[in-house]
Amino acid sequence: MDNLLRLAERVEIAIEIGESYYREFKSAFEGPPSKKAPRDLSEIKYDIAKTLVAFANADGGELFVGIEDNHSVSGLPHNQDKITGLLNSPKDCILQDTPVSIKQSSIVEFKGQKVLYFSVNKGSDYVHLTSKGECFQRKDKESVPTASEKIIFEREEKASREYDRAFVDIAKITDLDHDLIDQIAHQISKLISPEKLLQYLDLAEFDGTSLKLRRAALLLFAQRSSKWHPRLQVRILKVDGTEEKTGENFNVTEVGEANGNIFQLIESSWDLLRPHLTDTRFSQDALFKNQIMYPELACREALVNAITHRDYSNEGRGIEVKIFDDRLVIKNPGELLSSVTIEDLKSLTGVHQSRNTYIARVLREAGHIRELGEGIRRIHDLLRSNDMVAPVIGSENKTYSITLFYKYVYSPEEKLWLEEFDNIDLSREQKTVVRLGVNGRLISAKEIFENVGIVDEKVYRELIESLRQMGILTATMSSNEATKFKRKYGGSRKAVPRYQIVKPNTEDVEQVQEEDRSDYARIYVGNIPYDVKEE
The missing domain is CATH 3.30.950.30 (Schlafen, AAA domain)
Structure with a gap:
């Protein structure tokens, strides 16, 4: 007492x-x-x-x-x-x-x-x-x-943060896929056993008699995932049109459903989604061609990000991917954590908070995700490098979503200009240069370096030469003239606007072949007249 x-x-x-x-x-x-x-x-x-x-x-x-x-x-x-x-x-x-x-x-x-x-x-x-x-x-x-809603959100968020770290008393190591664990163990270290791997990754603790498993271990490696979570799934849905309809106008069909532990889910859901990232269309030369609608790496990054950070404490919902005619929407259970805002993600500063600490760590160690906080930034970079508009992020009604649009960042003027070159198979880099020269605008070498993202002088020369050979790039002044221009007006010779894009099949094509090419290396062979052609 x-x-x-x-x-x-x-x-x-x-x-x-x-x-x-x-x-x-x-x-x-x-x-x-x-x-x-x-x-x-x-x-x-x-x-x-x-x-x-x-x-x-x-x-x-x-x-x-x-x-x-x-x-x-x-x-x-x-x-x-x-x-x-x-x-x-x-x-x-x-x-x-x-x-x-x-x-x-x-x-x-x-x-x-x-x-x-x-x-x-x-x-x-x-x-x-x-x-x-x-x-x-x-x-x-x-x-x-x-507000009572704020308290509900705080409690749900705490429950979701603690979900993957909780120990499951009835779970045994025999409930896990040993081959998969062994595979991941060899990726991390050839010297580590599956049992030690689970302890190294904090997925299990030895209590003196046996290994106690965290729920994260079951989500990642379970042989029968449905025994431990009813909605370890990704559903792929196709929407006919740009809006979902109901009733007799219902326009949604299921492409497929992926199930399994998280490692299985990543691969099986990607196999279901990947064929729908391209569209087969009838081209102007009367052939059916596959046209890429979305960059594969950006879509895979968004899918893995959803699987990594979804709210697994919400056992009544899985991840949904909806493919519209003009966009791809990936929606997963769980709003953004209160410590992260949409504005933080838009800033592309790499801000992050892991809801599923243990799951994220394992996927990072196994190479499925890179540095935490890099995913959104990487998606932005991939879309931008493909001249596509930035993704839209949403967080409401207990869900988080990311939308990728089948839409390019060209202005109406640029689109009309690029249509003039539809008959030419242009690479992304070539298209970027053509776009810079919209309606005859003069382009500098500096602009080409910066907009295409070139660091190697050789790559720059090959790009310019390829456009010359297509007959759609001309130089409005020689290299010597550009040097004089630079001396007269100051600045770098690379900054002098001296290239012009011309529409294909014009009268200037023959001229292009004879334009000054003194910027580029040439090989001279002795005892052969200078004017001998390649043929």
């Missing part, structure tokens, strides 16, 4: 420590120090209820009524019936449908004064409200009005 903390001692310790996130003092008096008067009983009761609701909506706490903010004990200036009424505050002033879990409520005798003591547990079954329907939550040392 000597080790039992008595209520009077609890009051004494509270006075010494003071108010905190877990502790609140309330006075039973009001008015200036020299004219203190008892507070209205109903006001005190509601104050008690509000504070207890705030504690229950946070992490629990304790309330002392009869102690001032300066830690002095002023007690309760009420008779026993009224004090009993104060003890009933949780029942009378908290909404009956959202009761708080009271650990203790007592009258404490302390140094000749009566103090009310309440202790409340952290709530988990309800968002607690006062009898007036108001919601409060503990923030620092205050009971702050809070």
Whole structure:
């Protein structure tokens, strides 16, 4: 009994420590120090209820009524019936449908004064409200009005963060795919055994008799994934058109459904999705050709990102990929974590927070994802390098989505200009140069280097030469003239606008073959006339 903390001692310790996130003092008096008067009983009761609701909506706490903010004990200036009424505050002033879990409520005798003591547990079954329907939550040392939806989100987010790290008592190592574990073990280190790999990756702990498995181990390596999670799946859906319809106009068909542990899911879902990233179309030369609609690497990155960061605590939903005529939407359960915003992702600074810490680490070690936080930036870079518009990110209604559009970043003027070159099979680099020269605009070498992303002078020369041979690039001044221009006006010769794009099949094609090429290396063979042609 000597080790039992008595209520009077609890009051004494509270006075010494003071108010905190877990502790609140309330006075039973009001008015200036020299004219203190008892507070209205109903006001005190509601104050008690509000504070207890705030504690229950946070992490629990304790309330002392009869102690001032300066830690002095002023007690309760009420008779026993009224004090009993104060003890009933949780029942009378908290909404009956959202009761708080009271650990203790007592009258404490302390140094000749009566103090009310309440202790409340952290709530988990309800968002607690006062009898007036108001919601409060503990923030620092205050009971702050809070939207109930925010509390629900915080609780769900915490549950989702803890989901993959929890230990599953009934799980055994025989529930895992040993061949898969062995494969991953050899990728990481040829010297490590499957059992040691699980411990090295913090997926298991030895309790003295056997390995205890985290849920992440089951999500990643389970032989029968459906035994441990009902929605380890990715559904691929095809929408006929640009909008989903219902009823007799329903236009959604299922391409397929991938199931299995996370490693299996990555590969099987990609196999289902990949054939739908191209479109077979009838070309102008009367042939059927495959046209790439979306860059494969960007789509795979988005898919793996969804599998890595989805909210696995939501066991009622899987990942959905919808293929529209003009876009690809990947939607997974779980909104962005509260510590990351859409604006953070748009900034492309690599900001990240892992919901599934253990899953993300294993996929990183196995090479399925690169540095954490790089995924979105990599998707942006891949789309930009293919002249496509940036993806759109959404986070609402307990889901996160990324949308890739089958749409190029060309302006209407550029599109009309590029259509003039449809009969020529241009590479992305060649198309970029043609685009720079829209409607005859003069282009500098510096622009070509920067826009194409060239670092090697040889690559630049080969690109220019390929466009010359196609008959669609001319030089408006020679290399010597460009040098004189640079001397006259200052700056770098590379910055001098001297190239012009011309439409194909024009009268200038023959001219192009004889234009000055003094920028490029040439081989001269002795005893052969200079004007001899290659043939």
